[in-house]
Amino acid sequence: MEPVKELKKTTESPKSIRVTGAEAIMHCLIAEGVDVLYGYPGGAIMPVYDELYKFQDDLHHVLTRHEQGAIHSAQGYARVAGKVGVAMATSGPGATNLVTGLADAQIDSTPVVCITGQVPRHLLGSDAFQETDIIGISTPVTKWNYQITRAEEIPDILAKAFFIARSGRPGPVLIDITKNAQFDELDFVYTPCKGVRSYNPAPKTSEDSLRKAAEMINSAKKPYIIYGQGVILGNAEEELTTFVEKTGIPAAWTILGLSAMDSDHPLNVGMVGMHGNYGPNVLTNECDLLLAIGMRFDDRVTGNLETYAKQAKIIHFEIDPAEINKNVEVDLALLGDAKDTLSRLIPLVAKNSHPEWKAEFDKKYEEEYAAVIERDLLPQKEGLTMGEVIAQINKASEHKAVIVTDVGQHQMVACRYAKFKESKSNITSGGLGTMGFALPAAIGAKMGAMEREVVAVIGDGGYQMTIQELGTIFQTKTPVKIVVLNNDFLGMVRQWQELFFDKRYASTIMTNPDFVKIAEGYHIKARRVTERSDLAEAVAEMIASDEAYFLEVKVEKEDNVFPMIPSGASVSDIRLK
Amino acid sequence: MENQWFTISVYSENQVGLLNRISGIFLKRHINIESLNVSKSEIENISKFTIVVHTTERWTRHIVSQIEKQVEVIKAFYHRDDETIYQESALFKIASNLLFDERQIQNIIKDSHAQIVTVSREFFVLAKTGRRHEIDEMHQKLEPFGIMQFVRSGRIAVTKTEMRISAMLEEFQHA
Ligand SMILES: Cc1ncc(C[n+]2csc(CCOP(=O)(O)OP(=O)(O)O)c2C)c(N)n1
Numbered sequence: 001m002e003p004v005k006e007l008k009k010t011t012e013s014p015k016s017i018r019v020t021g022a023e024a025i026m027h028c029l030i031a032e033g034v035d036v037l038y039g040y041p042g043g044a045i046m047p048v049y050d051e052l053y054k055f056q057d058d059l060h061h062v063l064t065r066h067e068q069g070a071i072h073s074a075q076g077y078a079r080v081a082g083k084v085g086v087a088m089a090t091s092g093p094g095a096t097n098l099v100t101g102l103a104d105a106q107i108d109s110t111p112v113v114c115i116t117g118q119v120p121r122h123l124l125g126s127d128a129f130q131e132t133d134i135i136g137i138s139t140p141v142t143k144w145n146y147q148i149t150r151a152e153e154i155p156d157i158l159a160k161a162f163f164i165a166r167s168g169r170p171g172p173v174l175i176d177i178t179k180n181a182q183f184d185e186l187d188f189v190y191t192p193c194k195g196v197r198s199y200n201p202a203p204k205t206s207e208d209s210l211r212k213a214a215e216m217i218n219s220a221k222k223p224y225i226i227y228g229q230g231v232i233l234g235n236a237e238e239e240l241t242t243f244v245e246k247t248g249i250p251a252a253w254t255i256l257g258l259s260a261m262d263s264d265h266p267l268n269v270g271m272v273g274m275h276g277n278y279g280p281n282v283l284t285n286e287c288d289l290l291l292a293i294g295m296r297f298d299d300r301v302t303g304n305l306e307t308y309a310k311q312a313k314i315i316h317f318e319i320d321p322a323e324i325n326k327n328v329e330v331d332l333a334l335l336g337d338a339k340d341t342l343s344r345l346i347p348l349v350a351k352n353s354h355p356e357w358k359a360e361f362d363k364k365y366e367e368e369y370a371a372v373i374e375r376d377l378l379p380q381k382e383g384l385t386m387g388e389v390i391a392q393i394n395k396a397s398e399h400k401a402v403i404v405t406d407v408g409q410h411q412m413v414a415c416r417y418a419k420f421k422e423s424k425s426n427i428t429s430g431g432l433g434t435m436g437f438a439l440p441a442a443i444g445a446k447m448g449a450m451e452r453e454v455v456a457v458i459g460d461g462g463y464q465m466t467i468q469e470l471g472t473i474f475q476t477k478t479p480v481k482i483v484v485l486n487n488d489f490l491g492m493v494r495q496w497q498e499l500f501f502d503k504r505y506a507s508t509i510m511t512n513p514d515f516v517k518i519a520e521g522y523h524i525k526a527r528r529v530t531e532r533s534d535l536a537e538a539v540a541e542m543i544a545s546d547e548a549y550f551l552e553v554k555v556e557k558e559d560n561v562f563p564m565i566p567s568g569a570s571v572s573d574i575r576l577k
Numbered sequence: 578m579e580n581q582w583f584t585i586s587v588y589s590e591n592q593v594g595l596l597n598r599i600s601g602i603f604l605k606r607h608i609n610i611e612s613l614n615v616s617k618s619e620i621e622n623i624s625k626f627t628i629v630v631h632t633t634e635r636w637t638r639h640i641v642s643q644i645e646k647q648v649e650v651i652k653a654f655y656h657r658d659d660e661t662i663y664q665e666s667a668l669f670k671i672a673s674n675l676l677f678d679e680r681q682i683q684n685i686i687k688d689s690h691a692q693i694v695t696v697s698r699e700f701f702v703l704a705k706t707g708r709r710h711e712i713d714e715m716h717q718k719l720e721p722f723g724i725m726q727f728v729r730s731g732r733i734a735v736t737k738t739e740m741r742i743s744a745m746l747e748e749f750q751h752a
Binding site for chain 2: 135136139140143144145146147164196197198199200320321322324325326
């Protein structure tokens, strides 16, 4: 391999070097601290791949088996590492295959930069081979996008792309680069982007608002916190715990807020939302002050808005001004980054405790335990439950694993029962609910935190949406653990059919292949569990494995996830069965 | 909440694709754009979109904050009709013989303060600037004589209150 010319030096000294557009992209990625990227080659991006070949000591490119796999891997990486994930694809079908991941990253505020190849500038608009208007297609699902048609644009536009992806409320950025711009030369100098004049990523809460908030908090009798991913994205986990401990306010998580606080913290009272915990949902309509921290009042959290927290004063801690009063009208908005807002608010609030109010959560928990949790975690029946599998994963991993879930019943069960000590440990497709997310996201998650255990928990349906990524795991020898909770159904849809469509199981029965053989076909260690007596030992074996490991658990076919807020109902009307 | 007319004013960078991004915000919410005008603004290199919608104030507020969230948008405002000075322009192309044969037409032109932009052997063109209803009235009056072509612009508007765009640009840059 030929030596790479003046690598890295270029990023340190402002002296320019003459390089091709494709090589400039390498220098930009390195300057932005990218160490791994995910993608798939093709005609319109070949000059870039040629450079990736030369730069392979500095940039680890992971060849996924589908571009959707590439972007979900980049998302998993971004969410665990807290850095910008990078995905690459060719024009036309390569680019369109990224769209689901872009939409997912947009709604879940995940920082990713996607680079797509495009036909040469002189062919734009001619319906050339593999030409597609990816800028037009990706506009509604990106925070920003841009088409580069001249090599000289590359350094500044890529710098801007990374800045926009990671700053403020993070999100996906797509940069489309015509092939001529990859081949042509430019004088390369890299200047990281420090700001864009039309864009104010991080508003700052005024002292006055903070004082008002503190007054409201100090005088509340039944204050309640719901925290979301904003806490994790803002690195405000410590501040949240300090705030909770000082004020003595019970706190519940949204699905994306999960792991921002230690699961075993006595004031961490459970999950809100459609399949959240009983107390946290019902008591939303009994608190006198609701502190919504880094969450966006998604409809799966609020249920019917007409009956949501009407009795309470609401304070919204939020970085994105467009979220204020979007779904729920609030009494006070604390605009800004959660870390900044919380750390300035902590000195203003009084040390307090609310034992009677907290006891209401405990009482509701006991009711839920008796009606639901005990049966899920310590079942007396023959069939295996999803809950007991999650409990075994908790035990074997000592609450230290990153758990990546797909979409469906297993996801809700995992988010209810998985236990975490560390932040950035719960990776799931929350806003978009993208089946097929987990397997590729787990690959990225593992690469984002090689020292951590990463366990993907997936349904038999979603697994088959991106099952080809077993090839990526095999080729890269990435030691992810994969648990398929197989109920031979599209379980969550089947549950709705059972409850709301008189058990008409339209197209939810799955005739599944031999998943163990498939994994073994990729030379991945694999095992199937059908009996409770084998479960603990099999999960322990999986966690102990140094290599990738596939575990299929045959679970009860027609179990339902409870509690449940039927869609359109109030959080107070959550059903325990 | 009742539907009302709102004028949305957007100050932005002049960037390919931004119109698409902004119109997508309306599309996603199934809201029709009643009129749209893009021009330069009072600030060098800053464009101004003037968008008219007929919807509730709540939706208008949502849309404005979603527009403002776009990276290249500096600031977006919305105003009710009584808070702005606004106009539209229209062009009428009419057969020339009518100008001489029909006395009535000359009166219409005089009364409506329309301008004759050009006259040729075959046709003449009238330009009329004003409120929507004034243009509509003139259209109604001329219609019986036969209008060869008609076009009306989007609304353009300035607000009675100040818009602090330059100060905002300064602030963002030093944030
Ligand atoms: C790409 C995609 N298509 C369809 C759906 C609708 N959907 C939501 S959950 C679900 C069933 C998932 O079944 P499975 O993966 O077996 O998981 P389980 O619910 O059984 O745990 C479906 C089809 C979706 N969320 N994503």
